[in-house]
Amino acid sequence: MEKIRIGIIFGGQSAEHEVSLMSASSIIKIIDKSKFDVLKIGITKDGRWHLYFGDVENIENGQWINQAVPAFIVPDPSRKYMITLQNGIETRYPVDVFFPVLHGPRGEDGTLQGIFELMNIPYVSCGVTSSALCMDKVYTKKILKNEGLPVADFKVYFKKDLLLEINAIVREIEESLGFPCFVKPANLGSSIGITKAHNKEELKDALFLASEYDTKIIVEKFIPAREIEVSVLGNENPIASLPGEIIPSNEFYDYTAKYFDGGKSKLLIPAPLAKEETEKVKDLAVKAFKALDCSGMARVDFLLSKVTGIFYINELNTIPGFTKISMYPKLWEASGLSYKDLIEKLIELAFEKYREKQALKLY
Ligand SMILES: Nc1ncnc2c1ncn2[C@@H]1O[C@H](COP(=O)(O)OP(=O)(O)O)[C@@H](O)[C@H]1O
Ligand SMILES: [Mg+2]
Numbered sequence: 001m002e003k004i005r006i007g008i009i010f011g012g013q014s015a016e017h018e019v020s021l022m023s024a025s026s027i028i029k030i031i032d033k034s035k036f037d038v039l040k041i042g043i044t045k046d047g048r049w050h051l052y053f054g055d056v057e058n059i060e061n062g063q064w065i066n067q068a069v070p071a072f073i074v075p076d077p078s079r080k081y082m083i084t085l086q087n088g089i090e091t092r093y094p095v096d097v098f099f100p101v102l103h104g105p106r107g108e109d110g111t112l113q114g115i116f117e118l119m120n121i122p123y124v125s126c127g128v129t130s131s132a133l134c135m136d137k138v139y140t141k142k143i144l145k146n147e148g149l150p151v152a153d154f155k156v157y158f159k160k161d162l163l164l165e166i167n168a169i170v171r172e173i174e175e176s177l178g179f180p181c182f183v184k185p186a187n188l189g190s191s192i193g194i195t196k197a198h199n200k201e202e203l204k205d206a207l208f209l210a211s212e213y214d215t216k217i218i219v220e221k222f223i224p225a226r227e228i229e230v231s232v233l234g235n236e237n238p239i240a241s242l243p244g245e246i247i248p249s250n251e252f253y254d255y256t257a258k259y260f261d262g263g264k265s266k267l268l269i270p271a272p273l274a275k276e277e278t279e280k281v282k283d284l285a286v287k288a289f290k291a292l293d294c295s296g297m298a299r300v301d302f303l304l305s306k307v308t309g310i311f312y313i314n315e316l317n318t319i320p321g322f323t324k325i326s327m328y329p330k331l332w333e334a335s336g337l338s339y340k341d342l343i344e345k346l347i348e349l350a351f352e353k354y355r356e357k358q359a360l361k362l363y
Pocket of ligand 2: 190315
């Protein structure tokens with residue numbers, strides 16, 4: 001059987017560049033080389049694309065760039081390959097399917113997925129609309145709420161209004177959501193620009209901080225909660241994994257707790273929940289996945305209120321952390337699907353979705 005040529009994309013322009021390097025290395029190491037020819041595609045922090053032919057060991061430490069060749073794709077369906085130009089000579093590297101192992105903006109937010117659509121090539125991850133919606137915390141919550149799914153109360157503000165109306169905004173938040181509250185840039189990840197504001201002064205600072213990262217800001221009611229996550233996999237008939245729980249090492253699961261605490265944040269797999277709670281959260285995860293038109297995969301993150309026992313859907317990550325020890329694959333492992341098989345399943349789903357689309361009269 002002919003091997004499938006897979007373009008695994010790592011790095012990228014978001015703050016989660018390093019996480020992406022780790023996720024992609026893990027995938028490249030384990031993927032079955034008898035079935036797949038792997039093309040390693042690295043994107044630098046300033047957005048330059050390369051093909052990397054060296055050892056996988058040098059991806060994580062960033063050394064890959066020293067042995068990489070500038071490369072590009074074009075949004076042309078008749079050119080399903082990566083291209084390098086060296087000394088005026090064009091070399092083509094055909095690709096059957098892309099796997100963008102990129103987290104955050106310009107990787108997970110629909111922009112890159114748009115290029116794949118223009119190329120008309122299969123790719124792992126949700127489609128353009130779904131990726132963009134899930135990256136936007138405001139639209140995610142609006143859609144979930146509209147479907148009758150539980151989300152924390154929230155308000156939306158714009159950077160342009162902050163200077164003139166800051167006092168009125170602060171008053172409105174104090175009256176409607178109260179303290180503490182969570183202030184977040186609408187489109188980001190990794191807890192960057194997020195503050196738990198305990199009073200008016202902190203709230204003002206938090207709004208201005210968030211406005212450095214996005215022109216749209218979401219402010220949410222604080223939920224005193226346990227953090228529960230569920231992995232969802234599939235296209236039209238998605239299934240949910242067992243839930244997992246995160247015990248953050250800081251006051252909340254902030255940037256430091258996620259990446260720099262030397263592993264003090266704990267993952268509990270499966271989450272210690274009652275049977276009915278497990279069923280409930282799995283059901284909500286699949287509903288959220290469908291509501292946001294996801295395909296392939298998403299990790300659905302919940303806040304389980306310690307006061308009311310309500311599962312609030314906090315966010316969906318359409319390209320979640322994917323190292324061997326990351327929550328998304330770990331939950332599947334605990335649910336009976338190995339890391340290696342999970343990767344193959346995702347690729348299979350990418351082809352399945354592509355085939356379905358080809359059968360439509362789109363143009
Ligand atoms: N409404 C909320 N109530 C309580 N804690 C929250 C709330 N929103 C976020 N958090 C905490 O902040 C963390 C990061 O927020 P999240 O919305 O997941 O942003 P990111 O996309 O950056 O991961 C969560 O994991 C949780 O610890
Ligand atoms: Mg999160």
